[in-house]
Amino acid sequence: DADVTQTPRNRITKTGKRIMLECSQTKGHDRMYWYRQDPGLGLRLIYYSFDVKDINKGEISDGYSVSRQAQAKFSLSLESAIPNQTALYFCATSAEWSSYNEQFFGPGTRLTVL
Amino acid sequence: GEDVEQSLFLSVREGDSSVINCTYTDSSSTYLYWYKQEPGAGLQLLTYIFSNMDMKQDQRLTVLLNKKDKHLSLRIADTQTGDSAIYFCAEHRTDKLIFGTGTRLQVFP
Numbered sequence: 001d002a003d004v005t006q007t008p009r010n011r012i013t014k015t016g017k018r019i020m021l022e023c024s025q026t027k028g029h030d031r032m033y034w035y036r037q038d039p040g041l042g043l044r045l046i047y048y049s050f051d052v053k054d055i056n057k058g059e060i061s062d063g064y065s066v067s068r069q070a071q072a073k074f075s076l077s078l079e080s081a082i083p084n085q086t087a088l089y090f091c092a093t094s095a096e097w098s099s100y101n102e103q104f105f106g107p108g109t110r111l112t113v114l
Numbered sequence: 115g116e117d118v119e120q121s122l123f124l125s126v127r128e129g130d131s132s133v134i135n136c137t138y139t140d141s142s143s144t145y146l147y148w149y150k151q152e153p154g155a156g157l158q159l160l161t162y163i164f165s166n167m168d169m170k171q172d173q174r175l176t177v178l179l180n181k182k183d184k185h186l187s188l189r190i191a192d193t194q195t196g197d198s199a200i201y202f203c204a205e206h207r208t209d210k211l212i213f214g215t216g217t218r219l220q221v222f223p
Binding site: 004033035040041042043044045048050058090092100101102103105106107108 | 120122147154155157158162164202206209210212213214215216
């Protein structure tokens, strides 16, 4: 079984709809992250959380919100989706105790906003 | 600037060496990384280097770090078709990773 899972894997939606992307992990890590990937722009950090009560904005948080429901779950919401939020979204985790801060990625969610 | 920069594409013949280059921004980064993304998958850590090292070798992979120029490179010896992927460099900056734009490596026979 995968250590970091994301649902859904693919989603097509319309402008103005509310969308939630979910991430679950079985690695026991405290730290979780949401990124989006766009061609030619690499990965950009949207939000990150270092424990259940900690939420931090990344470089591109506008138009997004997150919820850390438990240590193992971190959800990303688009309150009112717009076409330029069409992208590949990745969740990642890392361990506070890791000496070199490796991040472990989920398989991604491809989101298309029409 | 704030960006971690990489060239977007590299094409090599099977069996040749590949060299992927990266320029990072934060001279205080403690670790620098190379991640690999295969088609339809998330990123996986390929290798990393601690900032007090100049070179790290791991089987077919050689990482070179030039701190003065803030330049990181990844050399893949005897490149195989299975090495075709997108390669991201990343720097560790204030408890976060800052990723480059990614280099798409295409290996042809």
